[in-house]
Amino acid sequence: MKMEQVEEVIECMRAKTRKNPKIGLILGSGLGDLAAAIAGADRIPYQSLPHFPKPTVEGHKGQFVIGRLEDQNVIAMQGRYHYYEGYSLKQVSFPVRVMKALGIEYLIVTNAAGGINTDFRPGDLMLIRDHINMLGGSPLIGANDEKTGPRFPNMSAAYQAALIDLGKKAASSIGINIREGVYLATPGPQYETPAEIRMMRALGADAVGMSTVPEVIEANHAGLKVLGISCITNMASGILNRPLSHTEVMDTARRVKENFTGLIKEIIRTIGTC
Ligand code: HPA
DSSP: HHHHHHHHHHHHHHOOOOOOEEEEEOOOOHHHGGGGGOOOOEEGGGGGGGTTTOOSTTOOOOOOEEEEEETTEEEEOOOOOOGGOOOOOHHHEEEEHHHHHTTTEEEEEEEEEOOOTTOOOOOEEEEEEEEEOOOOOOOOOOOOOOTTTSSSSSOOSSSSSHHHHHHHHHHHHHHOEEEEEEEEEEOOOSSSHHHHHHHHTTTTTTTTEESSHHHHHHHHHHEEEEEEEEEEEEEEETSSSSOOOOOHHHHHHHHTHHHHHHHHHHHHHHHHGG
């Protein structure tokens, strides 16, 4: 990641929005509709910006939506880049740098994930307590610019404890059940084998997905406060006696949309205290 590139993007965005977002939101597969709740929005397609590759996957719109949600200034990413699409980890996490440069302090990252923990059920929402990076790389590999963050960033509290508490309180105040657990990132795009899921469970993972970790590494490097939420869209491979499908993932995400939107709104309404 080159700071000159980020600056070029910011210059271009500043011609399209005068808003100063405080909270960044990355909306995962099937969860992008939350962007419609953002009031007075400026929409900036990634394609209209320099240094942004074109997104490819079904269910991803590919734009920043900047406006008001629950009386707070937010910037949402409706659609994100995935490693499995062929982008580098640096390309995947680049938009986090852009949002940081726009002034965000908080990053709320969401995703669709398979449930490894057998207590989980499709439709559950899980606050990410910690992650396991099985992508085989890091967006921070290469020269480090000390102005943007440390060479060896601390990851011992990658997901802020105060924000996890806030997430729990938000869930209870809107009356929804919430889970908490460890998210493991795999490159994909193939779903896992049952043997891989048994391995991941033995390693301490509760959910598995193909995103989030690069952005969270970049966000920690940038000094952002991070909250992660997984929508458990399916039980992971081998737990139930049936194949996994992208259709099931999207159908479940759609089904829990109301709970998901309610939770995010309540978190955003109360986040100022963290
Ligand atoms: N595995 C990996 N990624 C996923 C899954 C899964 O079961 N469900 C949604 N994203």
